[in-house]
Amino acid sequence: MGGHGQEMAAAWLAVTDHADRLRPQPLRALVAQPGRAQALTAALDDLTLDLTKEKLDAGALAALISLVQASGAPALRDAMADGKPVNNTENRPALHMALRGSVAPDTPGVAEVAAVRARFLAFAEAVRSGAYVAADGGRFTDVINIGIGGSDLGPVMAVRALAADADGPRVHFVSNVDGAHLADVTRGLDPARTMVIVASKTFTTQETMTNAHSARAWLRAAAGEAGDGHLAAVSTNLDACAAFGVPEDRVFGFWDWVGGRYSLWGAIGLPIAMAVGGARFERLLAGAAAMDRHFLEAPLEANLPFLLGMVGVWRRAMGWPTVALIPYDQRLERFPAYVQQLDMESLGKGVARSGAPLERSSGPVIWGEPGTNAQHSFFQLLHQGTDVIPVEFILAAEPRETMDDHHAKLVANCLAQSAALAFGRSEEEARAEMAAKGMDPAEIARLAPHRAFPGDRPSLTILHRRLDAFALGRLIALYEHRVFVEAAVWGINPFDQWGVELGKAMASDLLPAVKGGDASGFDAGTRFLLDRLAALSAG
Numbered sequence: 001m002g003g004h005g006q007e008m009a010a011a012w013l014a015v016t017d018h019a020d021r022l023r024p025q026p027l028r029a030l031v032a033q034p035g036r037a038q039a040l041t042a043a044l045d046d047l048t049l050d051l052t053k054e055k056l057d058a059g060a061l062a063a064l065i066s067l068v069q070a071s072g073a074p075a076l077r078d079a080m081a082d083g084k085p086v087n088n089t090e091n092r093p094a095l096h097m098a099l100r101g102s103v104a105p106d107t108p109g110v111a112e113v114a115a116v117r118a119r120f121l122a123f124a125e126a127v128r129s130g131a132y133v134a135a136d137g138g139r140f141t142d143v144i145n146i147g148i149g150g151s152d153l154g155p156v157m158a159v160r161a162l163a164a165d166a167d168g169p170r171v172h173f174v175s176n177v178d179g180a181h182l183a184d185v186t187r188g189l190d191p192a193r194t195m196v197i198v199a200s201k202t203f204t205t206q207e208t209m210t211n212a213h214s215a216r217a218w219l220r221a222a223a224g225e226a227g228d229g230h231l232a233a234v235s236t237n238l239d240a241c242a243a244f245g246v247p248e249d250r251v252f253g254f255w256d257w258v259g260g261r262y263s264l265w266g267a268i269g270l271p272i273a274m275a276v277g278g279a280r281f282e283r284l285l286a287g288a289a290a291m292d293r294h295f296l297e298a299p300l301e302a303n304l305p306f307l308l309g310m311v312g313v314w315r316r317a318m319g320w321p322t323v324a325l326i327p328y329d330q331r332l333e334r335f336p337a338y339v340q341q342l343d344m345e346s347l348g349k350g351v352a353r354s355g356a357p358l359e360r361s362s363g364p365v366i367w368g369e370p371g372t373n374a375q376h377s378f379f380q381l382l383h384q385g386t387d388v389i390p391v392e393f394i395l396a397a398e399p400r401e402t403m404d405d406h407h408a409k410l411v412a413n414c415l416a417q418s419a420a421l422a423f424g425r426s427e428e429e430a431r432a433e434m435a436a437k438g439m440d441p442a443e444i445a446r447l448a449p450h451r452a453f454p455g456d457r458p459s460l461t462i463l464h465r466r467l468d469a470f471a472l473g474r475l476i477a478l479y480e481h482r483v484f485v486e487a488a489v490w491g492i493n494p495f496d497q498w499g500v501e502l503g504k505a506m507a508s509d510l511l512p513a514v515k516g517g518d519a520s521g522f523d524a525g526t527r528f529l530l531d532r533l534a535a536l537s538a539g
């Protein structure tokens with residue numbers, strides 16, 4: 001697996017040559033080239049990827065396709081779908097596609113997927129319908145999901161994204177070990193009416209277990225031991241769930257071949273099913289499965305995840321280290337946070353699959369907030385700052401809320417931003433505009449440099465018909481597979497996350513000292529902070 005040295009070196013050289021050729025070419029000129037829409041857009045049904053405002057052209061794209069081919073990414077994709085151990089540092093397959101029916105059912109390890117799905121969807125329906133009731137015989141009105149990382153971000157993102165379809169209990173999320181999180185979520189909730197799902201692949205994560213114990217105490221304070229009937233668990237660690245006091249019939253399992261950040265398609269998705277019901281959850285899976293088919297079958301030049309991956313590789317070749325992800329969709333407000341984990345935990349690596357140091361930059365810094373809000377805060381820097389920050393816009397043609405002309409305004413703003421970033425406004429244009437308003441010439445001269453926009457800032461737009469469960473599933477799977485493509489080209493294993501371990505281990509070591517124990521073994525800086533903390537909390 002992986003590319004062959006010489007072929008890869010030549011393919012990289014071609015890509016960097018194109019990057020050097022295109023870097024000085026203004027987007028104004030590139031976008032005006034004929035045939036750009038044919039060469040730089042692609043679609044899967046209504047889902048459209050517009051790369052016309054990326055600093056790319058057909059020649060650069062062809063070089064990127066050759067690079068992808070030389071890297072062996074298509075063969076690695078097929079190996080993933082076949083259940084081969086593509087997660088080479090943990091010696092296991094990465095079979096999240098099995099959770100939406102996109103791998104052969106006889107693939108080793110996936111036999112239980114459908115049965116577990118049927119169980120957790122039935123449980124969600126029982127809570128929603130009132131067939132499964134609270135200790136006092138009444139219905140559950142609220143659900144709290146306790147989990148962190150992949151056991152939180154997918155569900156919280158999806159539940160917010162699908163708010164238009166929410167017809168079940170209200171679903172809340174607690175992730176942070178900061179007691180403020182649990183306190184703020186439980187304040188105003190009635191423990192007699194609340195179900196708590198403890199979601200943790202390992203069932204050992206400090207934050208989740210701490211919150212789980214406190215939440216169980218909150219339930220028990222209201223209903224005694226019967227409060228335990230309000231608990232459910234999602235984990236691969238069934239013994240630990242039993243030890244925590246959740247009986248088997250309310251424990252929903254998954255498998256070590258699902259990474260946390262790829263797990264919302266299985267039982268980790270229980271809070272989504274609680275909020276919107278099993279039928280919509282199946283639509284979410286169907287949307288992801290449609291993207292899986294496309295990823296597995298479409299030719300590279302028309303394959304959305306491959307194209308998006310190539311753009312990611314291209315941006316690093318151009319020297320741009322960060323990406324702003326800006327959904328023009330309020331309900332996708334947690335999508336950037338979700339993609340942060342998906343992308344940065346997968347691609348934030350400095351060594352290749354072989355363990356050799358990477359020769360090139362790998363995953364970018366991803367960040368973002370929904371538009372139009374972002375326009376009124378950090379877009380200043382995107383337009384006039386000294387760094388080029390590529391933007392990914394996400395936009396639906398149809399709103400879920402038809403309210404006056406809100407949606408037309410949202411759309412106009414999104415299109416305006418990508419055009420403004422690409423084309424800017426020259427100093428001459430700024431001057432002419434001020435002159436047309438009759439401004440004083442000295443004032444025009446003074447302000448022109450401040451009112452000019454350099455432009456030439458790339459972006460892409462992902463457009464779909466409307467945000468529903470199917471479209472959301474498709475969009476998430478698009479980003480999942482894009483990460484896979486980038487990892488394959490850079491030669492990274494995207495399925496491990498050893499980089500989160502060190503801080504966890506140090507936190508365990510520090511806990512006794514924070515509680516007042518011996519701190520002499522720690523470094524001087526840490527001892528200073530421990531002393532200050534002790535002084536401040538005492539005083």
Ligand SMILES: O=P(O)(O)OC[C@H]1O[C@H](O)[C@H](O)[C@@H](O)[C@@H]1O
Pocket residue numbers: 148149150151199200201202203204205208260261345497500
């Ligand atoms: O589901 P859990 O085992 O509680 O893990 C929760 C999260 O914590 C880990 O440290 C990883 O960084 C994440 O990939 C994971 O999703």
